[in-house]
Amino acid sequence: MKKEPIIGIDIGGTNIKAALVAGRKIEKRTRALTLANLGREKSIDQIISAIEPLRKKGKAIGIGIAGIIDSKKGVVKYSPNLKGWKNVPLARILRAACGLPVYVLNDVNAICLGEWKHGAGQGHDNIFLFTIGTGVGGAAICEGRLLFGAHGFAGEFGHTTIKLDGPKCICGHRGHVERYAGAKYIVARAWRKIARHKSSLASYDILTPEIIARAAKEGDKVAREVFDDVGKYVGIGVANIIALFDPDIIIISGGIARAGRFLFEPIRNTVRRTVLGREHRRYRIVPAKLGDDAGTFGAALFAELTSAGSEV
Ligand SMILES: [Zn+2]
Known part of the structure; x- marks a missing residue:
């Protein structure tokens, strides 16, 4: 059975990289500037604009982001790259804007998941x-x-x-x-x-x-x-x-x-x-092994596993 693609997103201090991920394949990529210095609302708008071209084909959204993340609640407690982000309920905000379930985890955890399943840690x-x-x-x-x-x-x-x-x-x-x-x-x-x-x-x-x-x-x-x-x-x-x-x-x-x-x-x-x-x-x-794509793969995997009810 063909798996439905998941949207994996890697949010950095400068760039937001998003991709439609199907298993080990990236089907489509988008990118937006984070514009972290213009404030939280602007950065969230940028994330939504990166998701939009992928939204119709995606089943869920996984997001990797630097900082202290409450993955259970989908809340960014603090992010060193994004000034003014404190206790932001990112999963809830994006779910309301995009209509898809959203899962958030720390960016290094995302890279680790990606390398575990598809890279050097297989x-x-x-x-x-x-x-x-x-x-x-x-x-x-x-x-x-x-x-x-x-x-x-x-x-x-x-x-x-x-x-x-x-x-x-x-x-x-x-x-x-x-x-x-x-x-x-x-x-x-x-x-x-x-x-x-x-x-x-x-x-x-x-x-x-x-x-x-x-x-x-x-x-x-x-x-x-x-x-x-x-x-x-x-x-x-x-x-x-x-x-x-x-x-x-x-x-x-x-x-x-x-x-x-x-x-x-x-x-x-x-x-x-x-x-x-x-x-x-x-x-x-x-x-x-996966280079810059590890975080995107890992974020998508996190969404895929969590939405299927698996413990990660
Ligand atoms: Zn130190």
């Missing part, structure tokens, strides 16, 4: 996924269920402490993973090294983790050192997660995963050196 029931971008996020599948936690905040890998007296994180606490692996901190680390050592990166006015990753692949020593440092810090965090959750697959998603072995080797080496019971565990640390 066939595994104990997964931890990290997203490393502007911020550092995490989500887990434990024993075949998405881990929400008591308040829905589980998986905040970026804000776990790896150095007690480390530099201050954006959240106010010290030595968190994000303070070492977030995009702007990777770039700052590169600039500090460029000031002291010769590097092809010195010719750039603006650096991004992607540019540094490319330079590492082309043999730039400074770029490789940057990822070596970052990989060691992330590796400490990953070893902690393995000790806690015992996953058999650890997925790293986000732009810096493109640094390939220059990032993955220091992570794997650090985990090997520090994790408890390594010889008894079979785990793999791998890059994500």
Whole structure:
């Protein structure tokens, strides 16, 4: 039997990406600007305009959005990308506007669901996924269920402490993973090294983790050192997660995963050196597979499973 398509939506600080998803296929895509600086009402209008061309063919709507989300009630309690969004009953508002059932979940949870069912996590029931971008996020599948936690905040890998007296994180606490692996901190680390050592990166006015990753692949020593440092810090965090959750697959998603072995080797080496019971565990640390579509797939899956009455 052919499954009816579901509308999957990924709401970011800049763009709203929507797609009509049928199983593993994206049938149609739409996109709108979030216009977060113009206020909540405007952003909601933009979401509705992204849904409209897909609405007639969709059976339900799934939405992935950054922040603290009450998935049971479909309420966005807080979103760092969307100023002024506090306790917004997004599912109820969109249902009234579009006439379809709406399910909302955290964006990293959506990516994790997508990679679990269609990407790097296929066939595994104990997964931890990290997203490393502007911020550092995490989500887990434990024993075949998405881990929400008591308040829905589980998986905040970026804000776990790896150095007690480390530099201050954006959240106010010290030595968190994000303070070492977030995009702007990777770039700052590169600039500090460029000031002291010769590097092809010195010719750039603006650096991004992607540019540094490319330079590492082309043999730039400074770029490789940057990822070596970052990989060691992330590796400490990953070893902690393995000790806690015992996953058999650890997925790293986000732009810096493109640094390939220059990032993955220091992570794997650090985990090997520090994790408890390594010889008894079979785990793999791998890059994500679905790229930018993971969140859209995952949001659609969440809507599909929840609307069918399955526990996710
Ligand atoms: Zn923090």
